[in-house]
Amino acid sequence: MLMQAPAAPPAPVPEIQFEASTDFLKLPGGVSFNGEVAGIAVDGRKHFYAFVRTGARSTVHGGVASQLFEFGPDGNFLKEIGKDLYGFAFAHTVRIDADGNLWATDEGTNMIMKFSPAGKVLMVLGRRAEAVEAPPATPPGQIPRPQWGGFNRPTDVTWDKAGNIFVADGYNNSRVVKVDKNGRWVKTWGERGTGQSQFNILHSIAADASGNIYVADRTNRRIQVFDSDGNFLRQFMIDVPFTKPVNVMLGAQPNAENNGLGVSGAPWAICITPGPKQYLYSADAVPGRIYKLTLDGKVVGVIGEAGKELKQFGWIHEIACPSENELYVAELLNWRVQRLRLHP
Numbered sequence: 007m008l009m010q011a012p013a014a015p016p017a018p019v020p021e022i023q024f025e026a027s028t029d030f031l032k033l034p035g036g037v038s039f040n041g042e043v044a045g046i047a048v049d050g051r052k053h054f055y056a057f058v059r060t061g062a063r064s065t066v067h068g069g070v071a072s073q074l075f076e077f078g079p080d081g082n083f084l085k086e087i088g089k090d091l092y093g094f095a096f097a098h099t100v101r102i103d104a105d106g107n108l109w110a111t112d113e114g115t116n117m118i119m120k121f122s123p124a125g126k127v128l129m130v131l132g133r134r135a136e137a138v139e140a141p142p143a144t145p146p147g148q149i150p151r152p153q154w155g156g157f158n159r160p161t162d163v164t165w166d167k168a169g170n171i172f173v174a175d176g177y178n179n180s181r182v183v184k185v186d187k188n189g190r191w192v193k194t195w196g197e198r199g200t201g202q203s204q205f206n207i208l209h210s211i212a213a214d215a216s217g218n219i220y221v222a223d224r225t226n227r228r229i230q231v232f233d234s235d236g237n238f239l240r241q242f243m244i245d246v247p248f249t250k251p252v253n254v255m256l257g258a259q260p261n262a263e264n265n266g267l268g269v270s271g272a273p274w275a276i277c278i279t280p281g282p283k284q285y286l287y288s289a290d291a292v293p294g295r296i297y298k299l300t301l302d303g304k305v306v307g308v309i310g311e312a313g314k315e316l317k318q319f320g321w322i323h324e325i326a327c328p329s330e331n332e333l334y335v336a337e338l339l340n341w342r343v344q345r346l347r348l349h350p
Contacts (some may be wrong), residue, residue, distance in 0.1 A: 019246050022298065022307040023349040024316045028342050030081040031056065038339050043075075045100035045324045046336040046343050047108070049093065049123070052079035055087075056343055057100040057324075072097035072112055076125075085123040093117040093134060099162045099210070099324050109163050111173075118173060129189055131250060132157040140266070157183070166217035166234040174208040174221065177337065182208065182221060182236065182294040196238035200226055203238050210276045210324070214284055214301055222273035222288065229273055229288065229303070242303025244271030248293040253312040255294065255320055255339055271297070275335075277327040285330055289322035296322065297325050298350075307350060314340060 029230055031054060033039070054077040061071075072094035073331030074087040087108070088094055096114025103109060107128065108121040115134035122128055133156055160322035161176030169187035181196035197204050213219055217234045223241075230241045273288045278301075285306075286299045294312025296319070299306050310319055320339030327333050331348040 018304050021250060022309050024309055024317070025347040025349075027345050028316065030345050031077050031083075031343055033075070033083050038330070042097075042325070042338040042341055043336040043343055044097040044338065045071075045110070046326050046334045047100045047102050047324075048314070048326045048334060049102045049106050049108075051106075051123075053077065053084070053100075053150050054081070054334070054343075055100050055108060056171050057097040059097050071095060071318070072114070074100065074108075074110055084300050085125065085131065087121060088119070088127070091119070091127075093119045093130060095134070098160070103162055103165055104169070111160055111163055113159050113176075113177070116160060116173070118157070118160060118163050118171075126172065130183060131159065131171070131189065144245070161208060164211045164213045164219065166213055166219070167215075168217070168234075170234060172211060172219050173232075174211040176205075176208040180205045180208065182211070184220065184234075184236065193236065194232055195232070202241070203232075203236075205230075209274055212276050212278045212286070214278050215281050220276060220278065220286065222276045224274060227272045229286075233286045240302070242299075244273070244288060244290070244297050244299070244305060245309055246270065246295075247298065248291075248295070248311075250311065251319075252293050254292055255312050270295075275322050275325045277325040279327045279330045283330075285327075287325050287327050287333060289319070289325060291321050294319045294322075294334070296346075309346070309348070316344075319344070 037309050039058050041058050041060040043058050046054045056075045058073050060073045076084045078084050093115050098111045098113040101109045105125050110119045117132040120129040155176045158179045159177035160173055162174040164172050171185040173183040175181050180198040181194045183194045184192040205223050208221050209224040210222035219232045221230045223230050228241050228243045231239045272290050275289045277287050279285045289296045296309040299305050300306040320337045322335045324336045325336050333346040335344050
């Protein structure tokens with residue numbers, strides 16, 4: 007009887023060498039961001055957009071305000087977009103669509119706002135809570151019920167080839183909402199849970215060139231992939247060992263029992279590069295790495311780790327990836343944007 011040789015251990019995932027800088031975006035007077043940088047986007051003109059949580063103005067139930075800044079290709083400040091906007095309260099992400107329009111998702115007002123490149127509001131989705139009374143509290147142990155026609159702490163937005171809009175209705179409603187290009191509500195899919203097509207904190211969302219929708223199912227520590235009609239295609243998890251001492255940045259040492267969000271590979275932010283060959287980048291909070299993946303979920307490289315220094319990351323909240331080897335990351339804990347030049 008022939009004995010089968012044991013399977014060879016998987017090849018280690020290579021660390022991608024890279025350069026980083028944090029001083030390329032210049033606010034007036036040489037000041038720095040005055041709060042958590044939740045979002046970063048880059049348009050085709052190489053203009054940069056930073057969506058920042060700031061203490062400058064409080065607008066909704068004691069929540070902090072959002073400010074959206076635009077910078078030119080040289081990194082110089084151009085203008086603030088949406089100053090004192092009714093839909094700004096707690097910044098989450100900012101995205102650029104195929105036509106160069108700007109989309110800001112605000113978790114505090116439950117709204118997604120579309121701006122022209124000049125900063126004019128073109129469309130609003132959702133509606134903020136009325137300031138005359140606090141929103142009803144959910145009894146302990148119960149999941150908030152989805153709101154018809156509205157969002158409950160949305161996190162991100164993406165589009166398919168036809169211009170349909172897909173909203174990650176992320177923290178409480180646990181679903182994807184599909185809206186057509188004219189703002190007409192089409193359908194939703196998903197609910198709270200751990201099964202296929204179920205979610206627990208949809209924290210980021212992206213689309214590939216074929217119009218498939220990738221959902222960062224953060225607390226379930228996986229990325230689920232659907233077609234544009236919400237049909238499940240596949241899912242994958244990121245499992246890359248981290249052998250160094252872990253810098254948790256904030257809170258207790260994480261494990262699967264006491265902090266599911268902190269376990270390696272839980273996707274906080276994802277983005278997909280332009281073609282012809284597309285890659286997906288995903289970031290976790292602990293150990294604070296960025297992962298480069300093929301669209302079928304194979305990890306082909308890792309970048310960085312958690313920390314306060316250059317080339318380290320403090321809770322990456324959004325990634326912009328205008329090309330395969332050029333990334334921009336918005337960090338909550340370090341109040342900054344880093345520009346990364348990769349040398350794979």
